[in-house]
Amino acid sequence: MPQDIYDKISTMAKRRGFIYPSFEIYGGIAGFYDYGPLGAQLKLNIENLWRRFFVLKDNCVEISTPTITLFEVLKASGHVEEFTDLTVDCPKCKKSFKVEDIIGSTPVEEALKEKKIKCLGCGTILTNPHPVNLMFGTTIGIGDGRAAFLRPETAQGIFTNFHLLYRYNRERLPFGVVQIGKGYRNEISPRQGTLRQREFSMAEAEVFIDPKIKTHPKFPSIVNEPIKLFDNETEHNVTVGEAVSRHIINSQALAYYVHLTSSFLLTAGVDPKKFRFRKHASDELAHYATECWDAELYSERFGWIECVGIADRSAYDLNAHLQASGVDMYAVRKYDEPKVVKRRKITPKMDVLGPLFKQEAGKIKAILETMEAPAKGSLTVTVDKKTVKIPDNAYDVTEVEEKTPGEKFIPNVIEPSFGIDRVLYFLIEHNYKEVSKKDEEYTILSFPACIAPITAGVFPLTDDEKLVSVAEQINSDLRDAYIHTYFDTTGTIGRRYARMDEVGTPFCITIDHDTLSDHQVTIRDRDTTEQQRVPMKAIVGILKEKIACSAPVH
RNA sequence: GCGGAUAUGAUCUAGUGGUUAUGAUAUCGGCUUCCCAAGCCGGUCACACGGGUUCGAAUCCCGUUAUCCGCACCA
Known part of the structure; x- marks a missing residue:
């Protein structure tokens, strides 16, 4: 099989320190990946960019809650029921069924012995009963400890603190709370590399709104922004305002976060041509959702992949926790x-x-x-x-x-939920460029400066001591200013540029003999290879401006 | 989970039931060169794991694990 882009990226990612298969020296295990030095920095940059959109721009507050979550929480939220299906397969028509759909509440072992489990389609006796439980269970404490799960989403940690967060926000709606962290799903058969992991990072925002006022304070500023929406039948190229007025999206609040998500992804560097929003059909909605739009990114190997889900969770979760815990989860709409x-x-x-x-x-x-x-x-x-x-x-x-x-009411929730690992993969795939230089294969990762793991290579043109010491000074000035650099004195300058291009470093700073007299250095741009002579003193300022990544026009 | 294919340094790869297991890239050291992957010399690093057959297994067989493809699953 010829190498496709996924193979090339996998190879490059491992070779250059982005992504490694976890526990490889012990044989590895499907669904787990390590981020190497560049991958970890890339992930951090993505998360920090996300914070700029959701915390700084949208005024959400960030919290952090345990990944181990008490049984009662996930029981109340519906995950215990919804994630645990006993499934049987039909050997004839190759379909799978939830056991409870066929036999109701009859004990399964008994039903199997009596051959009561028959295919709803063809009547063949079904075999191979297996539980499909997507949550990792554990126990807190020794002996008769309390049952718990590794959380399947970070959202529940926010919902279970709603009453405190509502007070923190001085009992006013709307307000949003975010959390970035790990989630866990014991996938039956993880495929597609890092796109489907058993332990993965997500960034979620839970925005609490009054169901009678499903709007957003900044909505008026984005009504004329274009957006591409696919409702499983038609692709709508409309403005955000039209999407709401034509009821393609059913609330201003949801539409606002669809747009914010779009803005974040484009700033991070996804290819606009490989990006769309798709509405969930009613039969694919999660148990808690009433409307959901997925941001889908296109992969040359895997096709359209859901990377962000923006769901209207209505009052589902707060109501569930109110019922189960008895704690007041209401807000008040003041007369x-x-x-x-x-x-x-x-x-x-x-x-x-x-x-x-x-x-x-x-x-x-x-x-x-x-x-x-x-x-x-x-x-x-x-x-x-x-x-x-x-x-x-x-x-x-x-x-x-x-x-x-x-009037007391249970707030509704709009939830933008990001799969960080998926976004990370797609930033690599969408920015992976191959060009040929002198008949040699040459690869470039064209990351935006704000997410590139290394912002600048710092190179003395030769290993002349005088050049090296000036370069070292520039390097430490940049690092003092929180700019990630890669200092390299070895090999030819072309090789050093090539190494930086392959890992997506947007700029290289070269110190040459003229620098010693004119105090200027060369900044080389990754995408154009153009070089600019600038004063040494200006470099920190120039790079800081480049990293700021102002939002692209779209 | 079912079926099929695959597994040799960090990467790509050659190879055979029998000495010390190829080659290239990358990487490291040296010399040389210095603004786009130059050259020469030298070094480090591998037969996925477990069992079996055999005098001898990286090679043949079985199992496990992982990866890829198809089916199923997929808030």
């Missing part, structure tokens, strides 16, 4: 003036309720205090699934006027 409501308030008489209901009296009291007294008839409450009648002499009714400052 212009507090509303005054007359209410027939119940005041329980504990001296009657206590002896009557014993240990249940406390629960009954709590329920009664939230209830409206019936205008007529008897009062009943439901405690532990039992309905009990409360005698008239066990409570008083008083008519009170209650002031309500606003």
Whole structure:
């Protein structure tokens, strides 16, 4: 098979220190990759660029929560059910089914023995039952510890802190919270290299909004920006404003983050021609989502690959945690003036309720205090699934006027969720260029300056001591200014340029004999190979400006 | 998970049941040269792992692992 771009990139990435297969000296394991020195720096640069968009520009706050997540959290969020499927295969029509779709709640072993599990299509007896559980389980503590999972997404760490974060944000909506970190999925069969890993990095933003005001404060500034949307039938080349007015995207808030994502990806260096947004069909939506747009990037080998999901998770998660934990996950929509409501308030008489209901009296009291007294008839409450009648002499009714400052509601969530490793791979693939120089194959990674792992090569033209010491000074000045450099005195200058081109270093600074007298150096541009003579003192400033990576026109 | 193919230095690769296992690139050292992968000399680094057959296995057989292709799966 001829080498395609994926093979070439894999080879280059390993050879030059971007990506290594993990644990290779012990045989390796599918779905795990190490980032070498250049890969780790590239990943850090991508994450920091992401922070510039989501934290600095969009005002989200960043938190950090454990990757080991308590069973209860993922039970409440639906992941325990949704990620654990027992699946059986049909040997005849080669289809797989969830066991529970076929036999309901019958124990599986029994059903297998009795050959009750038959293919819904052709009636053949199904075989090979295997659990498809995408979460890694573990136990916290020794012995009867508490069950836990490695998190399948960082989002739950944000949801479970909602009440604290809402207060941090001084009880105002909208606000966004981000987290960058590892997620884990025990993929059945990882393929496609780093595009499908079992441990992977994600950057997620959970933006909490009022479901009645699904907008974004900066939406007006982007209404005329173009965007390419594919709804599985038609490709719409529209403006962000049109996307919303024509209901291709169903809210301004969602559309805003579609645009922000686009802006981030293009700044990071994805090829606009290999980039689109695609809407999830209703049958591919996650269990928590009501609408989802994927940013898809095109790979020459793998086709269109989802790298970012921008989902409207509605109130799903906060509601789930509210139900399961009992902690208030509401926000308040303030009225212009507090509303005054007359209410027939119940005041329980504990001296009657206590002896009557014993240990249940406390629960009954709590329920009664939230209830409206019936205008007529008897009062009943439901405690532990039992309905009990409360005698008239066990409570008083008083008519009170209650002031309500606003309406309670569960916020909705817009979630842009980025697969960092996928973005990283695509930045390599989209920027991988082959040219031929003097009949030799020559490769260039045309990374934008803001994400390139090394910003500048620093080269004395010869290994003359005088040149080397000036170059060393320039090198340390740059490093003092947080600019990553690669200092190299060996080999010909062409070879040194070539080495930098292959790993995507945008600039090389060369110190030659003239530098000693005119205090100028040469800056060489990777993409044009053009050279510019500039004063030594100006270099830090020039490079800092280049790294700033202003947003491209698109 | 099922079926097929593959596995030799960091990379690409030659090779045979029998001495010390090719060659190139890269890398390191030396000489030389110095603005786009120059040359010469020298050095480091490999038969995926485990078992079997055999006097002898990197080579043949089996298993494992990984990778690639197809199927299935894929918030």
